[in-house]
Amino acid sequence: MSENILEVKNLKAYYDILKGQVKAVDDVTFNLKKGEILGLAGESGCGKSTLASSFISRKKPLKYISGEVDLVGNKIMEMSEKEFKKLRLSTISLIPQYALDAFSPTKKIKTYIADLARQHGIKTDKKFFNKVKERLDLVNLDESVLNRYSIELSGGMKQRVIMVISTILDPEFLIADEITSALDVSSQRFVATMLANLRDLGIIKSSIFITHDLSILYQIADRIMIMYAGNFAEIGPTDEIVDNPRHPYTRALIDSLPKVGIQYKDKRLSGIDGTPPHLLNIGEGCRFRHRCPYAIDKCEETPQREQVAEDHYVSCWRWKELGSDLSGQK
Amino acid sequence: MAKNKDIVMSVQGLTKVFKSGILNPEYTVAAKDVSFHIEKGKIISLIGESGSGKTTVGKLILKLINPSEGKIIYKGKDIAEINDKSETQNYYRRVQGIFQDPFATFNPLYRVDRVFDLIFDSFDLDYEDKDKAIRDALYDVNLNPDRTLGKFPHQLSGGQLQRLLIARALLMDVDVLIADELISMLDASTRIGVLNLLVESCKKHGMSVIFITHDLNLGYYISDKSLIMYKGRLVERGDTKKIYENATHPYTQMLFEAVPEIGERWDPDEEFLPEQVVDDVNDFYQNNKGKGFVEIEEDHSVLFSDQ
Amino acid sequence: MAKDFWAKHENLYYALTNKKVIFGLTIVAIVFLLAAFGPLIAQYEYDEYAGQGYLPPSSDHFFGTTIDGKDVFTRTVHGLRSTLLVGAVAGTIATLIGCIIGFVAGYYGGTIFDELLMMLTNIFVVMPQLALLIVIAAFLEVRGTFVMAVIVASTAWPWTARAVRSQTLSLKNQEYVSLSRISSISVSRILREDIASNMFSYVFMVFIQQFNGTMLATVQLEFLGLGPTKGISLGLVMQNAVNWNGIQLGMWWWAIIPGLILTILITALYFVNTGLDAAFNPRLREM
Known part of the structure; x- marks a missing residue:
């Protein structure tokens, strides 16, 4: 049953700059199952967007260093740009982080869609636009939207248009990078739910939903993967991650989220002191160790990825012994 | 009812209409008839989505724009008369703000230290050692002075810039702080540290904060009172907990429904459309025509109709 | 000591070390030197019959001769001087007028002042520049350098006015201006540090653009024979070359060189402009 759409093994992608290398994605391993929505969470600079870029478009100074990425049998890191182009939009599609800003203010929405389609070699005939209209209806947009300009649409509406375009060829796998962050709360729910709907309807098979907002992932992700400072920290089923996190960073992250009905005067939340490390020429060792309350000498050595349970992995030397300390009430 | 002497600032019937163009003017009502009190040492969340008017209210209190109608009373005086x-200097000595976009708040041509220099130049801040005071303030917000001072704004991250602005405000020890989307650029783990610091400052110095945000959960966590704004109107106002337990205005109800919570899942069968709220609100106003802004329980008022 | 100077005037440092600026300024300097000293080293007068016609470039005639034996080099450098002068004066006038109108309109943005000034500007924008210039220039029997400059400036300023106005408007609403306001900074300090300093580089670059524009407009007029009534100008040299079929006759030194110098100058100025943009905007600097 759990056929994997995507298998990533020990992926390393660094930014090559004058001063050295920014180790933005360092030895990341995970799978994406068919029909799954995998949430990718982590704070700014953790490498989640870089991970997406390393699959789809490695533009300088981002450089692929090592590791394998297997997308439904295609080894995409070894493919040439030309070969990979055939996969774009049809097999793998990306909604980039600032897609909302990419609308040309002087083009009507239908022109924008047609241009984009042509760039990917799709014929923009009547059949195509009928499909577009169907999909627009699915996201509750009237087809009159096609004749409007982007400034006439709200952020939420624009995001919905983007979702329609990005999935028009029914890709196997959609990467959605911060598609809810710039939206109002009401649109956030709609867009996040829409992503799950697209999967349920079979329009997309699987998705990686990148965001820093764990509470939204809790709503629609089947599994959640946590990254910290370019490293893999933990991956597991959503409820497990939230209720029984094994990585100290995951726990701290969950703890720092305000809970329903809890005020400061009832119970103070604690954040994490300090800030993530600079990734420029960063050395070995667990990158969280300077902020981790459980750090020991061994943490100077880069932790191995170990299995906790089915589909649940963690990279921490002490996960076993800390097990009971982290879960439950603090 | 709050005792009068606890009230630091009072906003009464505040309205702001923007006019664009002279020959064929277009009017935009950014805020209409907004009234509330700010009590000493309390935190008020001003919650709304884009276009709600919350930033406009912040700007009005900061005297960056003038109201079309209504007044803001501070220390017994209408600030429009300042x-x-x-007098203006005295006002700003005690009333400060932190704006939404940290990148726009710093003049790109100068180093970030300038924002501190400006306040030390203008105000009589009670510190023996200016440099030490600044360094201490930076440590308080989890910033390393050696890695932030002396830099240009584009060399720092949004989160660092935001924290610099918070440090600046805390250095001034003000009565009222308008914090507009204060922590939007900060990560979840750093946010809490900053929020906790804010709350402690309020307790320690008696500072009042208007915490403008669209994040209901954070608003709930730190605020005593809440103001919910929708399309320029104040639709619900009162004790935060009471509003949460008894959300009456359809817009407030929609907000609480839309917010993702850990521990509670959205109902997959429920159809949630952001457009729906417009109709719901209009129906609500129609059904309650003429009622206006009504107190439904102690310290909890709702806008029942917009006439 | 030098280091302190640069530390205080960082912008200047970046301006002068930017590759584009260095490259551009070098070329501009060469052209200006040519205009300044060319006439001094020229062996002939620009109207003098200096030798045989049709001669390609040689040590006697650096740029060869025209069809009737006038020295092209002499004509070019004298013409360059005249054209540069008109262009520079026109550019300065246009920038000044544009800046004043633009700044006032922007500062009073949204009020009746703004509307009136913009209406005035729009009237000028809509007028066909070349046609107007031709009419004015043809009307005047005698055209001196200054008059030429005024004529050219009269249609060039609207562009500056609009650009400066929009820049002022946007700067006025910048949040760092708001921060200065709530930091109780004096209005004059705000104007100086927040608005003008962010405008200075803009205005400087606007001037360079204007200079380019006025130069081209000047050459256009000269080419049509509507240049200064006395003397030689670059456009006139080019006009002669075309009228006397310089191109068809294969006299590339006459037909192409003067125009090439103009093109090189204008291109170099664009380089300087782009380089300065990076210098003045810290975000664009290569770190």
Whole structure:
């Protein structure tokens, strides 16, 4: 049953700059199952967007260093740009982080869609636009939207248009990078739910939903993967991650989220002191160790990825012994 | 009812209409008939989505724009009457703000230290050692002075810039702080540290904060009172907990429904459309025509109709 | 000591070390030197019959001769001087007028002042520049350098006015201006540090653009024979070359060189402009 759409093994992608290398994605391993929505969470600079870029478009100074990425049998890191182009939009599609800003203010929405389609070699005939209209209806947009300009649409509406375009060829796998962050709360729910709907309807098979907002992932992700400072920290089923996190960073992250009905005067939340490390020429060792309350000498050595349970992995030397300390009430 | 002496600032019937163009003017009502009190040492969340008017209210209190109608009373006086230089200076000594976009808040041509220099130049801040005071303030917000001072704004992250602005405000020890989307650029783990610091400052110095945000959960966590704004109107106002337990205005109800919570899942069968709220609100106003802004329980008022 | 100077005037440092600026300024300097000293080293007068016609470039005639034996080099450098002068004066006038109108309109943005000034500007924008210039220039029997400059400036300023106005408007609403306001900074300090300093580089670059524009407009007029009534100008040299079929006759030194110098100058100025943009905007600097 759990056929994997995507298998990533020990992926390393660094930014090559004058001063050295920014180790933005360092030895990341995970799978994406068919029909799954995998949430990718982590704070700014953790490498989640870089991970997406390393699959789809490695533009300088981002450089692929090592590791394998297997997308439904295609080894995409070894493919040439030309070969990979055939996969774009049809097999793998990306909604980039600032897609909302990419609308040309002087083009009507239908022109924008047609241009984009042509760039990917799709014929923009009547059949195509009928499909577009169907999909627009699915996201509750009237087809009159096609004749409007982007400034006439709200952020939420624009995001919905983007979702329609990005999935028009029914890709196997959609990467959605911060598609809810710039939206109002009401649109956030709609867009996040829409992503799950697209999967349920079979329009997309699987998705990686990148965001820093764990509470939204809790709503629609089947599994959640946590990254910290370019490293893999933990991956597991959503409820497990939230209720029984094994990585100290995951726990701290969950703890720092305000809970329903809890005020400061009832119970103070604690954040994490300090800030993530600079990734420029960063050395070995667990990158969280300077902020981790459980750090020991061994943490100077880069932790191995170990299995906790089915589909649940963690990279921490002490996960076993800390097990009971982290879960439950603090 | 709050005792009068606890009230630091009072906003009454505040309205702001923007006019664009002279020959064929277009009017935009950014805020209409907004009224509330700010009590000493309390935190008020001003919650709304884009276009709600919350930033406009912040700007009005900061005297960056003038109201079309209504008044803001501070220390017994309508701030619209504060015109001369020294009175304005006194006002800003005690009323400060942190704006939404940290990148836009720093003049790109100068180093970030300038924002501190400006306040030390203008105000009589009670510190023996200016440099030490600044360094201490930076440590308080989890910033390393050696890695942030002396840099240009584009060399720092949004989160660092935001924290610099918070440090600046805390250095001034003000009565009222308008914090507009204060922590939007900060990560979840750093946010809490900053929020906790804010709350402690309020307790320690008696500072009042208007915490403008669209994040209901954070608003709930730190605020005593809440103001919910929708399309320029104040639709629900009162004790935060009471609003949460008894959300009456359809817009408030929609907000609480839309917010993702850990521990509670959205109902997959429920159809949630952001457009729906417009109709719901209009129906609500129609059904309650003429009622206006009504107190439904102690310290909890709702806008029942917009006439 | 030098280091302190640069530390205080960082912008200047970046301006002068930017590759584009260095490259551009070098070329501009060469052209200006040519205009300044060319006439001094020229062996002939620009109207003098200096030798045989049709001669390609040689040590006697650096740029060869025209069809009737006038020295092209002499004509070019004298013409360059005249054209540069008109262009520079026109550019300065246009920038000044544009800046004043633009700044006032922007500062009073949204009020009746703004509307009136913009209406005035729009009237000028809509007028066909070349046609107007031709009419004015043809009307005047005698055209001196200054008059030429005024004529050219009269249609060039609207562009500056609009650009400066929009820049002022946007700067006025910048949040760092708001921060200065709530930090109780004096209005004059705000104008100086927040608005003008962010405008200075803009205005400087606007001037360079204007200079380019006025130069081209000047050459256009000269080419049509509507240049200064006395003397030689670059456009006139080019006009002669075309009228006397310089191109068809294969006299590339006459037909192409003067125009090439103009093109090189204008291109170099664009380089300087782009380089300065990076210098003045810290975000664009290569770190």
